[in-house]
Every structure is written in C-alpha cells, then in structure tokens.
C-alpha cells in the first residue's frame with residue numbers, strides 16, 4: 001500500500017518536473033535564439049553601414065553561439081575574399097579552423113578556405129603552410145597538393161614542384177609533361193651555373209619523363225655541342241624535327257652552323273628548306289646572315305628578296321630593308337626605312353598562346369597567362385597567318 005501511494009505521487013511529480021524542465025529548456029533555447037537573431041541583425045546592420053571589421057567580430061560571436069551558421073560564415077568569408085578584403089576573410093576562416101570542437105569535415109573546409117585566402121592575398125609562405133596542414137585532413141590531399149604544386153611553380157621551387165607532382169601522379173594524375181619541364185628548368189639553372197654534370201642529369205630526367213619534349217631535346221643538343229659531341233647534338237635535333245617539327249625555328253640556326261663545319265652548301269640548303277617549311281623570320285634571318293658570310297652580300301639580298309615575294313610581311317620587309325641600309329651606309333632614307341620597318345614589325349610580331357590567347361613579345365615555354373606548358377608555338381602571329389595562306 002505504501003509502495004502504491006509513493007508510486008501514485010511520484011509519477012505525476014516526475015511528469016510535472018519533466019514538463020517544467022522541457023519548458024525551461026525551450027525558454028532557454030528561445031532566449032538564445034533571440035540572442036543569435038539579435039546578433040545577426042547587428043552584424044548585417046554593421047555590414048550595411050560599411051563597418052565590416054565590427055561586423056566580423058559580431059558574426060564570430062554568432063558562430064560561437066550557433067554552429068548551424070558555419071555556412072553563412074563561409075559565404076561571408078568568400079565575399080570578403082572576392083572583394084579583396086583578405087584580412088577579414090582570414091579572420092573569419094582562422095576562427096573556424098581553430099575551433100577544435102567543430103567536426104573534422106567543417107575544419108577541413110575552413111582550412112581549405114583559409115589556404116585560398118592566403119594564396120589570393122599573395123601570402124605564399126602562409127598559403128604553403130596552410131595547404132600542408134590541409135593535406136593532413138583525410139580526403140583533402142589531392143586538393144592541397146594541386147595548390148602546393150601551383151605555389152612551387154610560381155615561386156620557381158622546382159625540386160618541391162617535382163616532389164608534389166610525383167605525389168599527385170601516384171594518386172592518378174598524369175603529369176609527365178609538367179615534371180619534364182620542371183627538370184628542364186633545373187637543367188637551365190645548372191647550365192647558367194656552369195654545372196654541366198647536373199645539367200646533363202636533369203636533362204636526362206626530363207627526357208625520362210617525356211622522351212619527345214622539344215625543350216629537353218634542344219637542351220640535350222646544346223649540352224652535347226658544349227661537350228664537343230656533334231653526332232649526339234645532330235641526333236637530338238633530328239628527333240625534334242621528326243617528332244615536333246613545329247619547333248624547327250628554335251634549332252635551325254644552330255644545326256646549320258654544325259652542318260657548315262663540313263659543308264656550307266648543305267647548311268644553306270637546310271636553311272632554305274627550313275624557311276620554306278616554317279616561314280619563320282628567325283630562320284630567314286639566320287639564312288640571310290649566313291649566306292652573306294658564306295657566299296656574298298648579293299646572294300644574301302637575293303634570299304631576302306625571294307622571301308619578301310613568297311612571304312610578304314612587315315617582318316620580311318624589315319629583313320630586306322635592314323640589309324639595304326647596311327649595304328648603303330650613306331643612304332639616310334634607307335636607314336630611316338629600316339628603322340621604321342624594324343619598329344613596326346616588333347609591334348605586330350607577337351607569340352600567341354594556343355590555350356588562352358595571351359600575346360607575348362618573346363617566346364617562352366610556359367604561358368604567363370594560363371601557366372600551361374608548350375602552348376606558345378615558336379612562330380609569331382603574322383608568321384602563322386602567312387603559313388595558312
């Protein structure tokens with residue numbers, strides 16, 4: 001009986017206390033919700049009043065109270081970054097990264113955004129450190145390594161770029177083409193430092209990655225020539241002509257000089273053929289200069305005249321007018337004409353990236369616009385147009 005009495009009193013009491021506690025919890029949550037809403041409006045008001053720094057402080061407080069607002073913080077951080085307000089984007093994303101109680105997925109996302117903030121702000125050292133931390137998050141390694149490779153290429157840290165590219169290759173990305181160029185960069189640096197052993201080693205590594213890389217083959221020919229190995233140099237140039245004939249303008253003059261060591265006529269025929277095939281003004285200049293030295297000035301003039309007839313352009317006109325000015329040093333008009341033709345042809349003669357259309361006055365292996373490799377043909381825009389006619 002005593003037990004039944006206790007039971008009859010206790011159960012309603014427990015129900016009542018549960019109801020009261022639920023009410024208290026709801027009232028508390030309602031209070032917090034109201035507080036968050038107030039903070040939100042305060043933050044928005046500060047943002048609209050053009051006081052973004054104070055708004056950031058308020059929004060940081062909001063996320064402290066309510067984790068459901070993380071997406072809003074990312075959106076706000078991205079907005080700051082797109083507007084170039086990197087310091088504010090970094091503050092927001094740093095706050096999220098440092099919240100140890102956040103789920104790992106959210107912290108990884110925040111770390112990714114923070115890394116991008118540093119990268120876009122041009123703070124490469126911090127971006128590098130941030131991406132290295134991002135690589136430690138599960139499933140984020142490739143994203144981090146792609147960005148790190150971009151940073152190392154921008155900073156011309158070729159050894160690190162190769163290491164990172166190899167990690168990405170291990171994850172399925174095909175990067176032999178890029179790695180081959182990174183080795184070529186190292187080879188070029190070694191050559192400048194007169195370290196031919198290293199230059200050879202890097203060139204071999206470049207060719208191991210891409211046996212038909214015209215840059216690595218051209219480097220290999222240059223190194224062979226420096227070592228007195230003409231046979232190896234000719235073999236490398238022949239390979240470029242077979243596999244990537246469009247790069248002939250880069251090697252024609254050097255190859256002609258090697259051929260001329262035994263046979264001038266053979267060298268000139270080679271240059272005649274190379275100009276007929278490519279229409280390259282660089283090849284024409286080499287042809288004209290060498291004809292003047294190996295034969296005579298009159299023959300060189302004939303070569304230039306024929307070129308102007310077959311490939312009329314400002315660049316070929318510049319070649320012939322420069323020859324005429326040189327042949328008649330007292331002719332003031334010839335000199336002025338040669339200067340005008342040279343200036344005008346320099347303005348119009350530009351290399352164009354096949355990938356993004358970037359125009360450049362000098363040839364390079366990597367496009368400064370889109371950062372792709374081998375996208376500049378070694379022919380200027382007017383030479384390409386001539387070739388299509």
Ligand SMILES: [Zn+2]
Pocket residue numbers: 353354355356357358367368369370371372375
């Ligand atoms: Zn480009």
